[in-house]
Amino acid sequence: MTELPPGYPVLAEADVVLRDGSVCRLRPIKPSDADAIRHFHSRQSDESIYLRFFAPMRTLSDRDIKRFTEVDYHDRMALVATIGDDIIGIGRYDRVGPHTAEVAFNISDDYHGKGIGSVLLEHLAAIAHAGDITEFEAEVLPHNRKMLSVFSEAGYQVSRRLEDGVVTLHFAIEPTAESLSVRFAREHRAESQSVRAMLHPASVAVIGASRRERAIGHQVLKQVLDGGFTGQVHAVNPDAGEILGLTAVRTVGEIDGGVELAVIAVPAERVTQVVLECAAAGVKTLLIISSGFAEVDEAGAARQQEVLRLARTHGMRVLGPNSFGLINNDPAVSLNATLTPVIPRPGHLGLFSQSGALAIANLDSAARRNLGISVFASAGNRVDVSGNDLMQYWVDDERTHAVGLYLESMGNPRKFSRVARHLASNKPVIVVKPASATYGAPPGHKVRKPKVKPHVFGSMLQQAGVIHCENVHQMFDVAQLLVHQPLPAGRRVAIVGNSSQLAALCADNATERGLEVVHGPVAIPTEASAREFQRAVDAAFGDPDVDSVIVCFIPPVGALDQEVVEALRHAASRSDKPCVATLLGLLGVDEGGDAAFLHETGDVADDTPRQAVPLYPMPEEAIRALALATDYGQWRDKDKGETVVRDGIDRWAARALLDRVLEEDPEGRALTSDESRELLAAYGIDVWPRFEAADADEAVAIAEEVGYPVVVKSLSPLVRGQALLEGIRVDLHDAHAVRSAFEALDRRLAPMDANYFVVQRMARPGVSTVLSTLEDPLFGPVVSFSIAGAPTTLLDDIAYRIPPLTDVDVRELVEDLKLAPLLMGHDGAAPVDRAALEDILGRLSIMSDDFLELSSVELNPVVAHPEGATVLGADVMIAPVTRRRIDTGARSLT
Template identity: 75%
Template sequence: MSEGLPEGYPRLAEADVVLRDGTVCRLRPIKPSDAEAIHRFHAGQSDESIYLRFFAPMRQLSARDVERFTHVDYRDRMALVATIRGEIIGIGRYDRVTPDSAEVAFNISDHYHGKGIGSVLLEHLAAIAQERGITQFVAEVLPQNRKMLSVFSDAGYEVSRRYEDGVVSLHFDIEPTAQSLSVRLAREHRAEAQSVHSLLHPASVAVIGASRRERAIGHQLLKQILDAGFTGTVHAVNPEAGEVLGVDAVRSVRDIPEHVDLAVVAVPAPQVPDVVRECAEVDVRSLLIVSSGFAEVDEEGDRLQREVLRLARDNGMRVVGPNSFGIINNDPAVRLNATLTPTIPGDGHLGLFSQSGALAIANLDSAARRRLGVSAFASAGNRVDVSGNDVMQYWIEDERTHAVGLYLESMGNPRKFSRIARHLASTKPVIVVKPESGDFGSPPGHAVRRPKVKPHAFSAMLNQAGVIRTENVHQMFDVAQLLLHQPLPTGRRVAVVGNSSQLTALSADNAAARGLQVVHGPTSVRTEATAQEFRQALDAAFADEQVDSVIVCFIPPVGALSKDVVGAVRHASRRSDKPCVATLLGMRGVDVDPGDLVTREEDEEGAGHPQRAVPIYPMPEEAVRALAHATDYGRWRDKDRGEPVTRTGIDRAAARAVIERVLAEDPDGRALTTDEAHELLAAYGIDLWLRVEVETADEAVAAAETVGYPAVVKSLSPVVRGQSYLEGIRVDLTDADAVRRAFEGLDKRLAPMDANYLVVQRMAQPGVSCVLSTIEDPLFGPVVSFSIAGAPTDLLEDIAYRIPPMTDVDVRELVDDIKSAPLLHGHRGTRPVDRSGLEDILGRLSLMSDDLMELASVELNPVMAHPDGISVLGADIQVATAQRRIDPGARALS
């Protein structure tokens, strides 16, 4: 027992969860000290609810009942409570009835029905039960208890029912299925999207710290809210003023006569916790904390930040900030500018997210100068709660947002980011600016775990999710102005048209360098050509059936750019369904006001066509780069993204038994023995070839008789592993004398280097030696990698990465992504290796790494891929005590 917690209390089971209505509740294991809270909870329930739960009119619980409810062993008997403001609003429990099944039951407060609490408790209990070897839940429910029956039926499990003696008996396997996973993610999406919707669509806003001093932050925030024409009600909180900017001021948020949806907090950091408590008392939904002086400053600020987060979540609130630049919602029905800048882009279709306040100003200014309209904007500041993941959940459903740009200085939950971004990118472009950093260094105030994987694993994750990564803000807007105002390219074939042979050649070279195929041109009209001649050349490019996109570049021969030229580009573009990018001297942005995009234009034949804006760039490189990004994204959108990886012949219980046995002996973890590695991999259908460690020539001969001839003797020392083929290995040994000579020769050569760690193994069929690995990364969670053994891995770092859960397409692309992949496909006349066998093992490895958090690392090396199959010749596996994943198997806020 520690810190007053009962023995065995599982801290990893604690979680904050967003409910269906966007509020937050706390889930935690039950404790003996909850006895009084259980009595209060029960006393607040209706007679009907009590009967439905206990099948009897138990108006009061006995002391014996409460003791049984609150005293559990957290393994065979487990109970979770859901709380808001410290009060229990829901209870879920299971009791093991057989080695692999448990009876599950729930009790939800009458005041909180319809918020999805039962579903959340079921998800978390199922995840905990699986870790304890339970594979099936059973339950008994009265037939009139439709709400509880729906909790089970709507969870995505295959539920069997039997009606007997007036009770519905249910049983179902709790191993996640494609359907149950889909249900969980859909519920998480709806809840988190609703919480951000409440934040961005408040009916009432209170500015706490609204000052009469013009340069004060609170004064500026109130001014921007009023000047933007916020459609709801605005309140000023200032204990020393009667009014601020014409708004009546009150001493505390508690004195506001109506409910407050959003509290904008601009008071000194030490005062913020008290402000949060006051907001909790009057049930404020969301907090925007602009105040600085938190974790970005010192340890005391970090303590304050953690206190604010705990207070907010314990009281059901979401928090943006602290140290946030603010939020914007340009929806005409809201018109909210709760930022520190009066100059914001007009209403449009680009969603923007930024962590840094300084960069937020740059982002908004750049969007405004380019005439890019913004639908909504959020600055996370220290990102204590609401993050880019939450805002992306909102943008998935927001009809006003057509593309998304995110500036990420750090990433707290890349695993969750990957799956949300993949969902969003399937319908709307997601453009990310993430500064390159060898150690993923985060700015002050951002709580980020330090990763173990190499930085390009992050890029692989973005590619897997269909995210467009750019190097800076300018490039982000270069891509955004194209994707917002032009159709997606349907292919890589481009036409290049201009009035300068040098400029068109430069554009064509850039296009080819970025993987685009120049199939029309480069065409250059004469420098003095009229707008009509230029227009004819453009029309020909757009009319070419072999062309997917058109690149235009024009330099005015004398003076300013002719409006007729801009009109010619606009006219040609709007008559076609092919995207167009234009390089026009001295211009950047879009050529019409975004507000005109909904209008229609009549051409000479009188046919109506939707009007589009042409994205304009000052240099060809920028135009081509944006077009290449858009083309790659269009290809990702169109491709088959596959089905979730599944494999037969997996015994998860057997694998978990191996892990638990090892950690029971060595709680800090260790490397698995050869026998343990065989047992673990076999549970996931991976056949590890037997290899025998030997210290003498006689042992080597005996081992060869065991594994069979032809045999190999090789060193496992890292000093020689992956070096010259004959440096640490002797192959094709067909008898005892050959084995003896091989052992003695290697032992003599390698002993001076202390590299004579020798094993004997049956000789595998020749092929391509591969390395298949997974690591449990503190930041990313499980990361699967693939490479060719030797120099490609050790020297060139030619390694591909993917983040589970994976699809069959992810697995295929993991193999294809390495530069040395041609070695697998029949290089220089060799036969191609068994790709399906290789992908099968990678899929099994991804499932194993996703299932078992205790797997600190797994390296299958060498894995010999040959035309007739795959041979796994070696495995190094390290296990360690599980740490809570940032994105666990059940819904939870980070």
């Protein structure tokens, strides 16, 4: 392996999806790239060379090559985009002023139109912005429209000046709402396209196809053929011959016309060679069914990593390994590349599963419920394509109206939150993730271990508008309602049944789940006729105060009267209000007790959702599904707010402080009180000073200096927030009171080595709160809010959010606490100044998002009172940046 040059920034390496869905590698340039640069330059047209250098430089001199390839990675930075061994794009900046750099690009003629210039600009801007460069400038010839568009379409505020036949561009590289929007939109289009290439292939090759019926390769090939795939199907087997009526070829490279999707079902030790053969043959996407990778042992993990490296090096996306396969029920494709012949009918639910075993269960459950699916994918070990990628695809897929994901692990929660929020704004996203205190991942899944509590995961889903279910059964309960019924307009429900006990049970259950019973519960007599039942149901649907209808009907004897079924069909079909039903005894409910549908008559076109009433075996399941759908409907309708911004932030002052500390202590450390106050002041957070006192005399002297009244308190973690071991004396108005308080606390706490005291000016009385942020290995920055003391430590009453936050997120962060009424004026007390609290939370969230070095920040206590909020203590821990944090700065596959 070539030795890296001094200062080479490994963290700047990234794999990126291009506009056409292929993958390229970005990395800093190295002196060893000299020959590759010459080769790149030799393939460029005369026009491209002139547009880049403003001169006909047909060849590059040794001096030019040295200048281009040898950079210091700080004042002079260059990135190359590569596929395989070829350089396909170069981007660079050179500092020309204290905070300004000139940027330039050169893109291979063979790769124009793939968005390489835009990707390079994003990454160069992110690298420069992480240092002390704030502005880019560029010189472009007026007729170089492609390069001019790279700058003009990036979302920055670009100024132009034409002078001496050259356009000079100038723009600040600080991320803006517009530049972030552009980046996310480009990422969405690229990742959606990469998944589309996998789900809509014109040709499929099954590599490892076998004549043995029980072989995996045989089974997959059979499902592809029997499923009626509309494209070309090829069998690849080194022994050739005929398999299932197809003439097999020895390698994928022998297939005329190329292959868009290769399904790999060969022994694990052969997969890397097959991937190389696919790369040489120009295959676009890979589905690896084969097992025997990271789920087995360390050797398998190394093999899995090599497969990923080879695939990305050659521009291919990978689903798997150890995948159960994928399905696209679109009649224009009809692709069943799985191991099962029994798949759900075409429909409008998109499904994603990591587990192969659960994939089978998911498909079986959907089929038994008569719940149609649009697309299904199993990620297996999730080495590359993940649920995030599928969600990007589903945003634009008109055939998918709701999405269900079974997640065993999560590699990039921060990106998941952002993408899921985008998707959930238009389509329901339902997530099942097994509860685990440690987020334990199954074998084969590469996941960073989080430091935060498991509640953060649920808070993240809530923030993103995702419906969180405990198991697959609940997921399908919710899905069959959301796919086949309109969203509830509100929380008001009507309940109609033919049993007073059952109707009362429904009402209690609905109220427990936050629904408001405004009609009924109506209980018609058990022996009532179908006409009486219809009148009751019609009245429920016709009530203008009702948003949703719950129906429960038990037949008095034997099977359910068909007239009752028709009555409900008739009422539901004429209303735009959702309805859930428990009709015990209805013909068509599965023998296993799963829910089915009460359909209108006959089939409908596949591209139109069925107007069907979802049925449930028990009322509790119906009501739980309705409550979750109602919560989602209200989230979708609410104002999501605007991204938090605050005046008075000096990012460069904070940057200078962190750099200074890390230069002195490269391993990181806790900031001193003065350093913490300086850092927080740069973000407009004022921390009241506190002064150490070694004895009572010093405490009195400090009190005289800061002014009465004061507090004396211990900073020992043994007493902070304790009710039984008090470590503070407040409202001290004179020297005698200070001396007495200090001596009493010293006698009490010295035996426990907890007599570390400070004196601080007395704040206005109010509610003590704790505001904090933690840089988590899995989630990135996590902001939390709680009431100080026992509620936090004993009841775990803490609210969490993932930055970047909106103003609504900040408001809900405060409101989510069970003890939030203490802040709102509980029991006659005056409400605190919530705006002041929310201002500090917003500033803290921005700071945590800006600096990876902030390992943890705790503001404790922050006393909230009617006239404001006073920050009395701050503890800050910083650490060096050892990795590229996920989902920040520029697009990157992780």
